[in-house]
Amino acid sequence: MEQDKIIIGSEEWVSLPDLNIPAIKARVDSGAKTSALHAVNIEPFQRNNEAWVSFDVYPLQDNGKKRIRCQAFVIDKRVIKSSTGNRESRYIIKTPITIGNESWDIEISLTNRDSMGYRMLFGREAMIGRMLVDPENSFMMGRMSEEEVSHKYQADVTFKNGLNIGLLASNPELYSNKRIIEAGQRRGHKIEFYNLRQCYMKLDAQTPEIHYRGGKILNGLDAVIPRIRPSMTFYGCTLTRQFESQNVFCLNKAAAIRQARDKIFSLQLLLKNGIEIPTTGFANSPLDTNDLIKMVGGSPLIIKLLEGTQGKGVVLAETKKAAESVINAFKSLNANILVQEFIKEANGKDLRLFVINGKVVAAIQRTAPPGEFRANVHLGGIATPIRPTAEEKRIAIKASKALDLDVAGVDIIRSSKGPLLLEVNSSPGLEGIENATNKDIAEQMIIAIEKKLNWKPIIED
Structure with a gap:
């Protein structure tokens, strides 16, 4: 009977008692079939020959200090289509939920919801036979203030010796930058965002200083995480080098960032270290266009402007005539041109392996959207988690070491000759790979700093 059903609003506070989550918004x-819970660091394991999963839940939006470590029995693993249209294989668990005075078991899929506005989605399967939704109202089962929610959780753990970390970047609203700040705070450190353009330095033998807007002196930092956009490479690396000269640890040194940004120099270094790449030609507005095309095996071929980023300035020339036209057009710009063999068998796919401190911590396959040859998530590509081969891991680790990068996004393409390295990124984005793999890579970056500085937490009394 409809009159026996509970009426709930478009958002409600709920609890998941078996997961030790006392309050989550x-x-x-009702448009989503299965409920979903924000979970990261998802790891399957066996218990009494049964499939279980452990995972971390950060139940409060924009609060990285509240972390619940959970374990649950796996009832299924399903491919679920998200609200963004991506299809993702997720673990499904069954656990009690409490809304108001009502409790019952529901099925929940585990996924990274960091980019969403809510840490939990309550789907229609959990409501059937029990509830009606009034979309014009919210919290019909009871509101909670921030103080009430905070009281339900244990006090934050704070450390006497938390590190003082600076995030050196350009945009505080970027997903990657927000996640790194959150991860640093969650692990008990003081971490602040510093806009590259608003930093300036004093070069002096006795009292060298780095200042931030308003005259704040940044000499007291323990570590810096440089996240330098390409247009700010020169100034950002100069600033990073100044921090290094003042014995501030930098998670990626200035010299490593500069050589990774120099596409040709980085390829030369990688080849010198025995890492295979697609056959590549390089010229400055060449006169002998035919020989340049022939050099990389003819058409189809890829033509790139050396200064291009995130797929911009990259063209696929499918015929020799098209290649000549593009190269001649670039000539008028007096630009440095890079031409590269087209790996047809890759079928619009490449791999991104995320390396931290010489270890591959996550890997995805990126698939180009229809009509596009570049497998780039910025261009609408789809990211799916993969398990890289031992050879692909070896290449990624060797490449990051060759360029002396602590943190690197290594792009690899699978060819008939085996895996080939495309590019190494010194400031790899986190959003695509964290959402696809459900791994907390931002935390891994903070842990890398802790290890480099031999930091051990001292809990306050």
């Missing part, structure tokens, strides 16, 4: 969505 859920988005009520």
Whole structure:
């Protein structure tokens, strides 16, 4: 009977007692079949010959200090289509939920919801036979203030010796930068965002200083994470080098960033270290266009402007005539041109391996959207988690070491000759790979700093 059903709003506070989550704000969505919970560091394991999973939940939006470590029995693993249209294989668990005075078991999929506005989605399967939704209202089962929510959780753990970390970047609203700040705070450190353009330095033998807007002196930092956009490479690396000269640890040194940004120099270094790449030609507005095309095996071929980023300035020339036209057009710019053999068998796919401190911590396959040859998530490509081969891991680790990078995004393409290295990124983005793999890579970056500085937490009394 409809009159026996509970009426809930478009958002409600719920609890998941078996997961030790006393309060989490859920988005009520009758358009979604299965409920979903924000979970990272998802690891399957066996218990009494049964499939279980362990995972971390950060139940409060924009609060990285509240972390719940959970374990649950796996009832299924399903491919679920997200609201963004991506299809993702997720673990499904069954656990009690409490809304108001009502409790019952529901199925929940585990996924990274960091880019979403709510840490939980409450789907229609959990409501059937029990509830009606009034989309014009919210919190019909009871509101909670920040103080009430905070009281339900244990006090934050704070450390006497938390590190003082600076994030050196250009945009504080970028997903990657927000996640790194959150991860640093969660691990008990003081971490602040510093805009590259608003930093300036004093070069002096006795009292060298780095200042931030308003005259704040940054000499007291323990570590810096440089996240330098290509247009700011020169100034950002100069600033990073100044921190290094003042014995501040930098997670990626200035010299490593500069050589990774120099596409040709980086390829030369990689080849010198025995790492295979697609056959590549390089010229400055060449007169002998035919020989340049022939050099890389003819058409189809890739033509790139050396200064291009995130797929910009990259063209696929499918015929010799098209290649000549593009190269001649670039000649008028007096530009440095890079031409590269086209790996047809890759079928619009490449791999991104994320390396931290000489270890591959996550890997995805990127698939180009229809009609596009570049497998780039910025261009609408789809990212899916993969398990790289031992050879692909070896290449990624060797490449990051060759360029002396602590943190690197290594792009690899699978060819008939075996894996080939495309590019190494010194400031790899986190959003695509974290959402696809459900791994907390931002935390891994903070842990890398802790290890480099031999930091051990001292808990305050």
